[in-house]
Amino acid sequence: MDADAAQAGADPAREFAGIVGEPQLLTGDRIGPDYQHDEALVGEPVAPRFVACPQTAEQVAALLAAATRLQIPVTARGSGTGLSAAARPCPDGLLISFEKMTQILEVDTDNLVAVVQPGVTLADLEAAVTAEGLMYTVFPGELSASIGGNVATNAGGMRAVKYGVTRHNVLGLQAALPTGELIHSGGKITKLSTGYDLTQLIIGSEGTLALATEITVRLYPKLSHSATLLVPFADLPAVMRAVTAVVHSGVDPNILEYIDKLTLAALSYSQNLNLGIPDSIRDAAEAHLVIGVEDRDHDRLDDDVAMLGELLESLGAIDVYVLDGNSAHALIEAREKSFWTAKATGADDVIDTVVPRAQMHEFITRAQELAQAANGGVVGCGHAGDGNVHLAVFCTDDDARHRLLHDIFAAAMELGGAISGEHGLGRIKVRHFMDLEDTVKIALMRQIKNVFDPAGILNPGVMFDGGATK
Numbered sequence: 001m002d003a004d005a006a007q008a009g010a011d012p013a014r015e016f017a018g019i020v021g022e023p024q025l026l027t028g029d030r031i032g033p034d035y036q037h038d039e040a041l042v043g044e045p046v047a048p049r050f051v052a053c054p055q056t057a058e059q060v061a062a063l064l065a066a067a068t069r070l071q072i073p074v075t076a077r078g079s080g081t082g083l084s085a086a087a088r089p090c091p092d093g094l095l096i097s098f099e100k101m102t103q104i105l106e107v108d109t110d111n112l113v114a115v116v117q118p119g120v121t122l123a124d125l126e127a128a129v130t131a132e133g134l135m136y137t138v139f140p141g142e143l144s145a146s147i148g149g150n151v152a153t154n155a156g157g158m159r160a161v162k163y164g165v166t167r168h169n170v171l172g173l174q175a176a177l178p179t180g181e182l183i184h185s186g187g188k189i190t191k192l193s194t195g196y197d198l199t200q201l202i203i204g205s206e207g208t209l210a211l212a213t214e215i216t217v218r219l220y221p222k223l224s225h226s227a228t229l230l231v232p233f234a235d236l237p238a239v240m241r242a243v244t245a246v247v248h249s250g251v252d253p254n255i256l257e258y259i260d261k262l263t264l265a266a267l268s269y270s271q272n273l274n275l276g277i278p279d280s281i282r283d284a285a286e287a288h289l290v291i292g293v294e295d296r297d298h299d300r301l302d303d304d305v306a307m308l309g310e311l312l313e314s315l316g317a318i319d320v321y322v323l324d325g326n327s328a329h330a331l332i333e334a335r336e337k338s339f340w341t342a343k344a345t346g347a348d349d350v351i352d353t354v355v356p357r358a359q360m361h362e363f364i365t366r367a368q369e370l371a372q373a374a375n376g377g378v379v380g381c382g383h384a385g386d387g388n389v390h391l392a393v394f395c396t397d398d399d400a401r402h403r404l405l406h407d408i409f410a411a412a413m414e415l416g417g418a419i420s421g422e423h424g425l426g427r428i429k430v431r432h433f434m435d436l437e438d439t440v441k442i443a444l445m446r447q448i449k450n451v452f453d454p455a456g457i458l459n460p461g462v463m464f465d466g467g468a469t470k
Contacts, residue, residue: 005429010070011029011205012049012050012066012070012072012094013025013050014450015066016050016052016066017308017335019052019054019059019062019063019066019363020052020053020054020055020059020063021055022358023107023199024052024053024054024055024100024170025050025051025052025053026050026051026052026053026074027049027050027051028257029385030051031047031048031051032117033045034049034080034087035048035051035077035080035089035095035097036089036379037080037085037087037088037210038080038081038082038083038084038085038086038087038088038427039080039081039083039339040082040083040084040085040088040426040427041083041343041347041348041349041350042085042325042348042349042428042455043085043088043351043364043427045088046089046090046091047089047091047093047161048075048089048090048091048092048093048094048095048211049091049093049094049142050072050094050095050096050404051073051094051097052094052095052096052097052378053097053098053100054096054098054100054101055100055101056101057174057176057213057214058182060096060176060211060213061176061177061180061181061213062180063094063096064176064177064178064179064180064211064457064458065178065179065180066344067094067178067228067457068178068179068180068455068457070459071455072093072094072095073090073092073093073094073457073458073459073460074093074094074095074178074457074459075087075088075089075090075093075095075096075459076093076095076096076098076148076152076207076459077089077095077096077097078098078119078146078148078149078152078239079119079120079121079142079144079145079146079149081142081144081145081146081149082149082152082424082426083339083350083352083426084153084206084420084422084423084424084425084426084427084428084429085426085427085428086152086206086207086424086425086426086459086462087149087207088425088426088427090460090461091272093252095432096211097148097468098117098118098119098148099119100119101117101118101119101148101213101220101279102117102120102124102255103116103120104116104117104120104128104448105117105133105214106217107128107129107134107449109132109134110363111188111350112134112218112219112220112221113171113188113216113217113218113219114128114129114136114216114219115214115215115216115217116147116214116216116217117120117148117210117213117214117215117216118134118146118147118148118149118151118211118212118213118214118215119144119146119147119148120146120147120148121143121144121145121147121281122136122138122139122142122143122144122145122146122150123143123144123148123216124137124274125147126143126192126415129219130222132221133221133222134170134219134220134221135219135220135221135222136187136217136218136219136220137159137162137164137218137220138150138155138156138157138159138160138163138165138166138169138217139158139159139336140156140157140208140422141157141158141335141336141337141338141339142153142336142356143373146360147215147217148211148212148215150166150449151165151166151170151173151202151203151212151215152204152205152206152207152212152424153166153422153424154166154167154203154204154207154424155384155422156386156388156422157383157422158254158255158257158292158332158335158383158423159254160253160383160385160386160388161256161383161385161386162253162254162257162385163254165221165422166203166204166424167200167203167204167219168214168218169185169217170186170199170203170217170218170270171186171188171189171190171199171216171217171218172185172186172188172189172215172216172245173185173196173198173199173202173203173212173215173216174186174212174213174214174215175198175202175211175212175213175215176209176210176211176213176454177205177210177452177453178210178386178453178454178457178458180450182213183198183210183450185197185198185199185202187198187216188200190218191396193264194324195302197364198353201448204207204424205426205463206426206459206462206463206464207426207458207459207462208319208449208458208459208463208464209448209449209452209458210452210458211458213286216299219435221296223294223295224295225294225295225296225297225298225300226254226292226293226294226295226328227292227293227294227304227322227328228255228290228304228322228323228327228328228331228332229289229290229291229292229293229300229303229308229309229312229320229321229322229323230275230277230287230288230289230290230321230323230331231291231312231317231319231320232277232281232282232284232285232287232288232291232317232318232319233285233286233287233288233289233316233317233318234285234286234316234318235286235287236258236260236286236287236360236361236365238315238316238317239287239288239289239384240258240358240360240361240384241257241315241359242312242315242316242317243256243258243259243289243360243384244357244358244383245311245312245315246289246308246311246312246385247357248310248386248464249307250451251304251307252442253291253292253293253385254293254294255291255292255332255385256290256291256292256294256384256385257289257290257291257335257381257382257384257385258287258288258289258290258360258381258382258384259287259288259290259335259381259384260286260288260379260380260381260468261286261287261288262287262379262467263341263379263380263381264288264381265394266335266341266342266379267334267335267338267341268334268344269280269342270334270340270341270344270345271337272331272335273330273331273333274333275323275327275330275331275454276321277321281318281319284318285318285379289312289317289330289384290331291308292332293308294465299304305322307329308320310321315340318330335381338380338381338390342380342392345392346352346394347392347393347394348394348395348401349392349393349395349401349405349407349428350390350391350392350393351390351391351393351408351409351420351423351429352388352389352390352420352421352422352423353367353388353391353408353412353417353418353419353420353421354387354388354389354412354417354418354420354421354422355387355389355412355415355416355417356387356416356417357384357385357386357387357396359415359416359417360382360384360387360389362415363389363411363412363415363417364389366408366411366419367389367391367411369407369418370404370407370408370411371393371394371395371408374400374401374403374404375395375400376393376394376395376396376399376400376401376404377393377394378391378392378393378394378408379391379394380392383421385416386421387421388422389421390435391408391411394404404430405429405432406435406436409432409436409448410436410441413436413453419432419433425462425463427461430461430462430465431465433463434464442464445463445464449463449464
């Protein structure tokens with residue numbers, strides 16, 4: 001049945017309003033510009049036909065059941081901070097905004113978990129658990145991001161080198177299916193060997209299988225002492241050798257980042273950073289390593305910092321700077337805002353390709369060669385501890401940039417990597433995924449999609465072709 005036939009004689013607006021209440025259903029001029037886009041640099045905003053703001057899981061399930069019956073495409077939205085256009089709606093579709101589902105339902109200090117609704121932001125959760133001496137460790141760099149959005153993209157961030165990404169920190173879900181049913185998977189448990197793990201299947205599915213309506217996340221005790229090291233090197237290969245040595249050292253850093261020379265200069269200018277590095281060293285350094293360490297004991301932390309300093313100097317570091325609290329905070333905050341810096345400097349796209357850690361130098365060198373051949377450029381930084389390379393891409397011609405990204409992604413995959421490490425495919429990378437990924441895997445993923453969503457209403461054009469953005 002096509003959409004016109006499904007909607008014949010129906011009044012979708014009345015039906016949706018009957019579920020969420022008329023004030024919580026937006027149409028026409030009441031749909032503001034924020035609902036029409038996320039933070040992806042590519043593609044134009046799209047106004048949906050409807051925006052619904054449910055307050056309960058049951059309302060979400062009822063909206064999906066109605067949309068399935070009416071053949072109306074559905075896109076979910078958390079805070080709209082995504083970078084791949086997965087939250088960009090369909091023009092004839094329903095956007096489900098989780099802005100009213102912002103309750104922290106429980107902070108269970110005994111089991112070290114929190115149970116939250118999908119619209120809860122990282123800032124809200126951090127405030128709630130910090131009061132208990134705890135922390136939620138997934139931090140992709142934007143405190144206004146929602147937990148539901150993090151689940152959709154399997155978000156990571158700087159702390160992933162120690163604590164893992166979202167799928168390592170979400171223990172259970174309640175989720176609404178397109179059929180209108182609610183399911184529970186996982187829970188306050190850290191082991192599960194009972195059937196298929198539906199929690200892990202839904203995490204990272206970018207709103208194409210089910211919509212998370214309640215999320216159980218893992219918490220950790222907050223360690224009271226920390227230090228940040230900024231380590232300049234004369235070239236990128238030396239940085240990558242140091243990354244391997246730091247990982248093997250046993251220190252277990254919670255941050256292990258690289259920043260190239262141009263990116264640090266841009267961050268310093270845009271964020272007014274003053275790190276106290278002499279001009280001579282700044283000019284000699286082609287890349288920098290940023291290392292964060294933490295401990296419950298100050299003396300043990302000092303021992304780790306001293307050991308790292310000796311190790312890094314033996315590996316050719318130009319110098320080792322242990323930043324004071326204000327400088328350390330400013331540097332980490334600037335690194336977290338690198339996307340906004342790239343956007344402000346005119347980047348045409350930002351990608352987050354991931355490769356095996358030991359192949360990062362080879363991949364970055366290849367990406368630079370490809371960009372130069374395309375009369376473009378790439379600069380960036382990344383999560384060196386887990387091989388996640390963030391590149392700002394400068395190539396103004398759309399077709400040339402599409403070919404360049406295809407070649408960069410292909411180079412990453414040849415090295416054993418993947419197109420995206422944490423931003424997701426969304427609408428803007430799906431064509432590359434369809435071109436480069438194993439067709440057997442894509443066929444299997446389509447079958448999984450069809451089991452969850454036989455009517456195909458959930459985020460069409462995301463994960464698979466059809467409605468992709470170039």
